[in-house]
């Protein structure tokens with residue numbers, strides 16, 4: 001409140017004069033000394049304010065009268081009047097708030113804005129026995145607190161670069177108002193006052209708006225009374241996508257791109273800042289391969305090399321950006337590097353060759369060595385791609401020097417290597433001569449094996465002329481024997497780069513021929529120049545069926561023949577059995593037939609499984625040996641459809657087959673051969689001679705007494721199903737008009753023994769025929785232990801041998 005002195009206002013309100021005598025109770029008035037005071041007071045709407053009439057310390061007035069003149073309005077209105085304890089408040093005073101009056105002081109609670117204006121108080125103050133008239137004016141200002149502000153952006157979402165403004169407004173509040181702004185990042189974080197923006201103004205201008213403006217905004221409004229803060233509002237700035245950044249893991253940058261080893265796991269990730277976040281698409285060589293920010297390639301293949309493009313899209317703004325990288329996939333060449341050493345033409349140097357073709361990038365190769373000087377060259381000096389050749393002087397190389405070819409490749413952390421050791425075989429070449437089959441040609445052979453590179457051999461004649469081509473390790477010269485070679489000398493010269501001097505061996509053929517040595521003619525060709533004979537000889541070539549099948553007990557023929565140009569030169573042909581033993585014509589098991597360029601092996605009486613296996617046919621000549629395997633398969637026949645030389649033989653029950661080995665069957669002799677009652681049937685008995693296993697007997701017959709000069713009719717089998725322990729047989733179905741001859745053979749697993757002598761049947765003894773039969777049977781039963789076995793066997797297998805069974809047990 002501020003107080004100040006002002007001139008006394010004009011006396012208004014004659015009504016108070018009427019009132020005064022009653023209020024003063026007869027006390028004298030001191031009108032002349034009436035004081036006037038004016039001051040200012042401030043109240044806040046809704047709150048309380050006290051307006052006192054005169055200094056607070058002074059005694060309260062005996063009578064007080066308050067009136068009010070609203071701001072800018074002329075007429076005062078009565079508010080309250082009081083005398084002592086009696087107080088009267090004017091009804092219209094409700095407009096000012098809740099008005100009370102105590103001890104002359106006007107109290108306004110729940111102050112209203114309408115109360116802004118001039119309050120005038122007039123009072124009678126008791127003072128030293130008289131009443132002093134005083135009046136005072138209070139200029140009341142009513143302040144309004146600010147209401148809760150609210151923020152309105154020009155747009156809730158805007159693109160980066162656009163002009164965006166946020167406006168903060170309040171419904172009420174006494175001016176002056178001041179504004180302050182706060183900004184918070186989208187995902188929390190500290191609230192900050194946006195720098196450099198019209199921070200105390202009601203409008204926040206973001207011009208141009210950028211991505212950092214995204215987030216929550218609040219506005220606080222202040223005035224004299226209070227401050228109020230708005231609810232936060234969200235401003236979304238959409239932007240992007242920016243240029244994508246591609247990351248490659250594992251990180252292996254190289255010129256113009258990235259690289260990975262084949263079968264490595266590679267992860268490509270793309271980042272293109274954007275709001276809303278980017279949608280990512282990956283393209284490989286321009287074709288879409290993946291949707292998503294990260295593209296993981298497990299065990300990358302070489303076809304997955306190429307360009308990778310990351311496309312980023314902001315679906316809100318419909319904007320796209322892209323970035324491309326080049327990914328190279330390294331893979332090593334297949335296999336391993338190969339090293340070789342070759343002698344130069346003049347045998348002075350060795351060309352060390354290293355090859356490892358393929359791969360990406362090409363493998364880098366270089367030769368190092370020899371071992372003891374390894375430190376000499378380091379680094380990539382002398383390296384080349386895929387192939388590396390080094391010419392090593394033979395004279396400067398010690399026997400046994402090792403050289404290595406080192407291969408390096410980005411996909412092989414450990415690299416690869418091959419090596420070779422240069423050496424000369426010890427000793428000297430050996431010369432030999434051999435005549436081919438039929439003595440048609442002479443082969444001169446020179447050998448010196450071993451060494452790296454191989455020793456180079458060449459033939460010369462005594463005059464120093466080179467014969468044939470130089471060859472490695474073995475040089476063969478074929479000379480046609482024209483009777484002109486006797487006494488001639490041939491030299492084989494061996495050269496190797498690591499040897500300073502050549503080595504040689506010499507051959508002189510046969511006895512000197514007295515006739516002047518004509519130049520031998522050249523074999524197979526007719527070149528005019530009279531040079532010594534020579535002919536290139538190759539390792540023979542063979543051909544044969546790769547597999548031959550035969551039924552058990554049968555005969556198998558394995559044929560093998562030489563083919564090609566060398567076939568006429570008579571290589572030595574041979575067969576080897578599955579145990580790698582050479583087949584000799586001796587044993588009955590095998591038969592060898594041989595021609596100029598073929599050899600057939602017959603395996604007789606094939607056994608299962610013993611004769612099955614790989615047989616080998618070989619051909620050897622001076623140059624080398626060829627070998628060809630032929631598989632012999634011995635099949636076991638099934639019970640049906642078996643085929644044998646005798647034909648029509650019924651299978652024998654397994655339990656009866658006492659003979660399992662296959663040596664020659666025993667000889668047989670016929671002990672009895674007679675007609676029975678009629679001449680349509682004979683009865684035959686026989687014996688075996690000597691040792692030998694057998695599986696049965698066969699009886700054969702044929703007509704005798706044929707007209708002269710006609711060839712004898714063939715033997716036909718009359719009975720083939722006779723089991724091994726039988727020694728007799730009845731044979732029916734004979735033509736009584738025909739005289740038959742019979743013979744018996746023992747059969748040993750499909751191999752026939754020697755046939756018995758041939759007999760013709762005798763006439764039966766006229767009487768006692770049934771008794772003879774019965775006696776014969778009984779006699780047979782007790783005759784031999786073998787017969788007893790037969791009985792056992794027949795009893796067990798009566799179904800299989802019905803005829804025999806009937807024969808024995810019918811009576």
Ligand SMILES: *[C@@H]1O[C@H](CO)[C@@H](O)[C@H](O)[C@H]1NC(C)=O
Nearest residue numbers: 059060061084102103104105
């Ligand atoms: C009013 O005045 C009387 C007498 O002077 C005093 O007793 C009383 O306490 C005062 N009341 C207030 C509220 O000041």
Ligand SMILES: *[C@@H]1O[C@H](CO)[C@@H](O)[C@H](O)[C@H]1NC(C)=O
Nearest residue numbers: 196207208209210211212213
């Ligand atoms: C965004 O704008 C503000 C002020 O206008 C500036 O300070 C800031 O660097 C801008 N941010 C970006 C990312 O451009």
Ligand SMILES: *[C@@H]1O[C@H](CO)[C@@H](O)[C@H](O)[C@H]1NC(C)=O
Nearest residue numbers: 180220222223225226227228
């Ligand atoms: C805002 O008002 C609160 C009480 O409502 C007060 O504590 C704070 O200090 C005020 N702030 C300002 C800046 O006036």
Ligand SMILES: *[C@@H]1O[C@H](CO)[C@@H](O)[C@H](O)[C@H]1NC(C)=O
Nearest residue numbers: 284285302303304305306307
């Ligand atoms: C992609 O291109 C690279 C380089 O041109 C090529 O090596 C690769 O085989 C290609 N892959 C496909 C799947 O097209």
Ligand SMILES: *[C@@H]1O[C@H](CO)[C@@H](O)[C@H](O)[C@H]1NC(C)=O
Nearest residue numbers: 399400421423424425426427
């Ligand atoms: C050369 O060395 C090898 C072993 O590395 C040996 O077998 C051979 O006999 C040596 N040659 C000579 C001529 O000493």
Ligand SMILES: *[C@@H]1O[C@H](CO)[C@@H](O)[C@H](O)[C@H]1NC(C)=O
Nearest residue numbers: 557558559560593598599600
């Ligand atoms: C040898 O076998 C072959 C092929 O089977 C054949 O052509 C040739 O006639 C047989 N030679 C002899 C003597 O059997």
Ligand SMILES: *[C@@H]1O[C@H](CO)[C@@H](O)[C@H](O)[C@H]1NC(C)=O
Nearest residue numbers: 658659660661663691692693
């Ligand atoms: C007959 O075969 C058996 C078994 O198969 C054998 O033990 C016996 O030695 C063979 N007999 C003769 C004389 O070979």
Ligand SMILES: *[C@@H]1O[C@H](CO)[C@@H](O)[C@H](O)[C@H]1NC(C)=O
Nearest residue numbers: 666667668689690691754755
């Ligand atoms: C079997 O007969 C043949 C010829 O008839 C004869 O060569 C052979 O020695 C005889 N074998 C025995 C064991 O008597």
